[in-house]
């Protein structure tokens with residue numbers, strides 16, 4: 371079956387990347403899951419930077435995520451702040467130190483080396499095929515897409531020509547629309 375071969379490739383790929391990430395993480399006293407949390411928070415938008423969204427995105431338990439956040443805070447890589455309107459909700463953001471560390475470790479050096487060897491055309495084809503596979507996997511299993519904001523059906527334009535979210539009814543910046551969102555729904 372095609373899916374068997376696909377699975378073999380994906381499993382090999384994720385194992386190689388995870389091993390590389392684990393090695394780099396160890397040098398800084400970090401586990402792969404801690405780096406995954408940092409990476410998610412570096413690409414998500416302000417509606418998706420909560421512990422609950424991290425739990426949903428990584429498919430980890432609430433306990434694991436809350437432990438991970440605690441460690442990252444203690445290491446000075448992450449800051450937690452309360453929502454200005456609802457004090458029960460916390461938002462998470464990377465510190466300068468967190469951003470600096472992530473820039474050095476993600477994407478893993480092994481992947482960067484491999485990409486340098488591939489022609490531009492192959493980059494585009496692989497990116498496109500992987501995106502299609504991820505979307506099919508999420509849609510067919512009823513999971514959240516966590517897609518990039520500018521591809522969302524709620525992404526619109528305001529009268530002044532800026533971007534606007536028709537779901538939360540708030541303006542969006544150019545940076546916002548490049549980020550991933552837990553409320554994302556693919557445009558038809």
Ligand code: SF4
Pocket residue numbers: 415417517518519520522523524525526534535536537538550551552553554555
């Ligand atoms: S337009 Fe969609 S992806 Fe963007 S902030 Fe609104 S709900 Fe999220």
